[in-house]
Amino acid sequence: MSKAGNLFVEGDSLFHRMDGAVKLILLLTWTVSTFLFLDLRIFAVMLSAGIGMLLLSRIPFRRMALLFWVLMVFTLINSIFILIITPRFGSTLTGSNTPLIPVGYDTINAETLFYVLTLSAKYLTLLPVTMLFIFTTHPSRFAASLNKLGVHYKMAYAVSIAFRYIPDLTQEFKNILNAMQMRGMGISRGDGNLWRRMKNLSLVVVPLLQSSLQHIESVSNAMDLRGFGTGSKRTWYMGMPMSRSDKWMLLLCVLLLVAAILLKGFWAEKFWYPF
Incomplete structure (x- = not known):
């Protein structure tokens, strides 16, 4: 099988050297933490951290372009369907109704627009770590x-x-x-x-x-x-022993999961709406 026959991108970053199982645990922890919330503030912090890790891996964008645009198109189509089929869905989460965009048969309200924005941020939050796992794992x-x-x-x-x-x-x-x-x-x-x-x-x-x-x-x-x-x-x-950095990453994954569970239990709302 040729060297080009996989998605792995050669490199010498921290994530390229990281144990594959540790990266899988990181991805699973990141996914669970993301799906615990429906809060744009948390997604903004996690997305920024994910982009930072992706930049540290120094993967060329042209190698990630297809996956990136597929998710962008999926997110856009999903958002359009939500706005068309349930233009006032956000009201069921917030208890308020702020009419904004008339669409003939109904009116899209501000609550639904904010919900769609939050949901899109949720999907995008998963993208950097997913690409990190796919493209740095042999x-x-x-x-x-x-x-x-x-x-x-x-x-x-x-x-x-x-x-x-x-x-x-x-x-x-x-x-x-x-x-x-x-x-x-x-x-x-x-x-x-x-x-x-x-x-x-x-x-x-x-x-x-x-x-x-x-x-x-x-x-x-x-x-x-x-x-x-x-x-x-x-x-x-190609088996390799787990390094010290791998063990630190495992500890960070545990701390991230514990922090996410505590935030969900004691602080985060079901759906954060600032207005």
């Missing part, structure tokens, strides 16, 4: 770290393969799409209406599945030939 090191935490090596290796083959599937999709376009299948704006273009695009699924199954069979045969799974344990070429 699949083999991550699998070794999971095994070190007690995850069976077969499951750990399955996770490693999944990480490795996401970019390969993306490239395979592009190759199949280009081949079908050369044979006259139109998916561009001038090749028909939206329904026809979506129908043409769906035709890529069948050859993509066939190609994926062939990859799975090839990998499975290669692993069987090498005796994978015959032993109860296995060693890891």
Whole structure:
């Protein structure tokens, strides 16, 4: 498998050197802490910290651009649907109603706009740490770290393969799409209406599945030939002992989770609305 066959970006930052399992614990802790709240103030602090960690990792933006824009589009579509379908949903959370934007059948109020802003900030808060985990974690090191935490090596290796083959599937999709376009299948704006273009695009699924199954069979045969799974344990070429910085990060994760639970229990409101 080629070096380019995974999302890992080479680097020498603190997060590149960090144990993969520790980064997974950081991601899970960050996710749990984020979903405990619906408070824009907390999201602003967490988002700033996440962006700071992402900048410290020095990952080129062009490598993260696709994931970034996918989440931006998802957040925008989600916000539009909330405003269109439930234009006064914010009133159920605040008990007040401040009409703001008439949309014919109803009026979008200020409470719903603030709720949508808060919800968008919630999704964006997860983005930096998620990208940090994806782009600074080498699949083999991550699998070794999971095994070190007690995850069976077969499951750990399955996770490693999944990480490795996401970019390969993306490239395979592009190759199949280009081949079908050369044979006259139109998916561009001038090749028909939206329904026809979506129908043409769906035709890529069948050859993509066939190609994926062939990859799975090839990998499975290669692993069987090498005796994978015959032993109860296995060693890891890229396994690394946990460093002092990893232990400090684990302690910070515990403190973050405890602080989030205490804030949720004794201070934070269900939905913070400043007006």
